[in-house]
Amino acid sequence: MIGIVGGSGDFGQGIAARLRALGEDVVIGSRTPRQEFVSNTEACERSDLIFLCVPAENAEAMARDLGEGLAGHIVVSVASSLRLREGESLAEQTAAAAPGARVVAGFHTVSATLLKDLEHMLDEDVLLCGDDDEAKERVAELAERIVEGDAVDCGNLRTARRLEGLTGLLVGINRRYKTNAGVRITGLP
Numbered sequence: 001m002i003g004i005v006g007g008s009g010d011f012g013q014g015i016a017a018r019l020r021a022l023g024e025d026v027v028i029g030s031r032t033p034r035q036e037f038v039s040n041t042e043a044c045e046r047s048d049l050i051f052l053c054v055p056a057e058n059a060e061a062m063a064r065d066l067g068e069g070l071a072g073h074i075v076v077s078v079a080s081s082l083r084l085r086e087g088e089s090l091a092e093q094t095a096a097a098a099p100g101a102r103v104v105a106g107f108h109t110v111s112a113t114l115l116k117d118l119e120h121m122l123d124e125d126v127l128l129c130g131d132d133d134e135a136k137e138r139v140a141e142l143a144e145r146i147v148e149g150d151a152v153d154c155g156n157l158r159t160a161r162r163l164e165g166l167t168g169l170l171v172g173i174n175r176r177y178k179t180n181a182g183v184r185i186t187g188l189p
Helices: 010-021 040-045 056-065 090-097 112-116 133-146 157-177
Strands: 002-005 026-030 037-039 049-052 074-077 102-106 126-130 151-153
Touching: 002 010, 002 040, 010 026, 010 112, 010 133, 026 040, 037 040, 049 056, 049 133, 056 090, 074 090, 074 133, 090 102, 090 157, 102 133, 102 157, 126 133, 126 157, 133 151
Parallel strands: 002 026, 002 049, 026 037, 049 074, 074 102, 126 151
Antiparallel strands: 102 126
């Protein structure tokens, strides 16, 4: 089972739709459970892999609140701040707030708008960072089913400091060119 914490937002809804289209069992968590949404705590309890799809300013606090529920789980940190940040990445803060979690940073360059549009092929790569190679491989396998491109291992979780900054860059490009651009890494074996 794959859980989506903070699944009522655009990215959460988009990744849930893509995963369900692949035949994955998905449970969507929210701060306010209703209809198809369970509590974020229940989403963690029922899942072995969890997408943490909360706004950047809430990521660390949410990871802290769910700390024990995230322990032992693979947690995909997708949060990015659109402001330039100094110090630790949001993914590193998530890992520190939930020390038992196996945090992988990724999907920062994938458009939430295009995720929700199941008719649109995502002709791009997914960039991943993490300290747990097994967790990173599991997320990579899933990512390569979602996008037409590859999952690219960008290194350890510290590298997420650079990865998260790409979101703001893409938002600016997308505004300028009125598109939903993604990233493709070329020249890899």
